[in-house]
Amino acid sequence: MRIGDAAAAAGTTPRALRFYEQRGLLPPPTRTHTGQRVYDVHDVKRVRVIRELLALGLTVEDLRGCADRLDQIGTTPCPRSPRDGVAARRLETLSAEIDRLTAVRDSLAQRMELTR
Amino acid sequence: MRIGDAAAAAGTTPRALRFYEQRGLLPPPTRTHTGQRVYDVHDVKRVRVIRELLALGLTVEDLRGCADRLDQIGTTPCPRSPRDGVAARRLETLSAEIDRLTAVRDSLAQRMELTR
DNA sequence: CTTGCCCCTGACGCGCGGGTCAAGATCTAG
DNA sequence: CTAGATCTTGACCCGCGCGTCAGGGGCAAG
Numbered sequence: 001m002r003i004g005d006a007a008a009a010a011g012t013t014p015r016a017l018r019f020y021e022q023r024g025l026l027p028p029p030t031r032t033h034t035g036q037r038v039y040d041v042h043d044v045k046r047v048r049v050i051r052e053l054l055a056l057g058l059t060v061e062d063l064r065g066c067a068d069r070l071d072q073i074g075t076t077p078c079p080r081s082p083r084d085g086v087a088a089r090r091l092e093t094l095s096a097e098i099d100r101l102t103a104v105r106d107s108l109a110q111r112m113e114l115t116r
Numbered sequence: 117m118r119i120g121d122a123a124a125a126a127g128t129t130p131r132a133l134r135f136y137e138q139r140g141l142l143p144p145p146t147r148t149h150t151g152q153r154v155y156d157v158h159d160v161k162r163v164r165v166i167r168e169l170l171a172l173g174l175t176v177e178d179l180r181g182c183a184d185r186l187d188q189i190g191t192t193p194c195p196r197s198p199r200d201g202v203a204a205r206r207l208e209t210l211s212a213e214i215d216r217l218t219a220v221r222d223s224l225a226q227r228m229e230l231t232r
Numbered sequence: 233c234t235t236g237c238c239c240c241t242g243a244c245g246c247g248c249g250g251g252t253c254a255a256g257a258t259c260t261a262g
Numbered sequence: 263c264t265a266g267a268t269c270t271t272g273a274c275c276c277g278c279g280c281g282t283c284a285g286g287g288g289c290a291a292g
Contacts, residue, residue, distance in 0.1 A: 012201040036239055056224045087228055091214045094221040112203055152269055
């Protein structure tokens, strides 16, 4: 399948696929003799995994660090970088951000109460 | 006082003060005959209020909408736009964002558990 | 053959709150 | 009087995950 269909099958756009390839998240796909990219089901699955991990807040940079393991991840695990857990660090920054936003929300709410 | 001192007194930089002025959050200050901006304590207070509200997640655009009331805000209230509460809307998006991040965190945590 | 959609690469745009550099004028301490 | 800090305006830069042209070629149908 060509890039448009592959992108649609993975729930994204051709532009995103080229972008992932350029950033090293997708291996350079095979090409037709005229230079058009050709993908298979396997690639589409990989893109799905990428999108899922991005939606969890990991960055493209994070994923490039474990690009070689992206296929094995499939349904269950989380990405681990050579020495440490990328996902673990993301979990920490997530918690920190939640705490910060909660504090901000509370102080804003308090301000609003004062005006009543 | 000139811009450098005013900025320091408000806990920010000259660049930020010019930026707020350009975006309509600060009134054009008086100038010396050579064109240098001159601020007083009143202005510094206003900048403090601006910074506080920005830290609460309101945007420069939000504040421009109630620029005329920024001085009266001082210590207690929250900004209200002509028809509706800017702060109230920010409170909603804050809550939504907190919920979203919490969901993301939980699903990431769940993934990590599966790998053990 | 032509129409019309798809694909290619490369480059710029976005939002947002300023940071940073440039080139010059001005202020102030010694 | 001079050096050095501070001021002026204007313009470009940042991150980040793509969107959106621009200018060109491919591909199946009528």
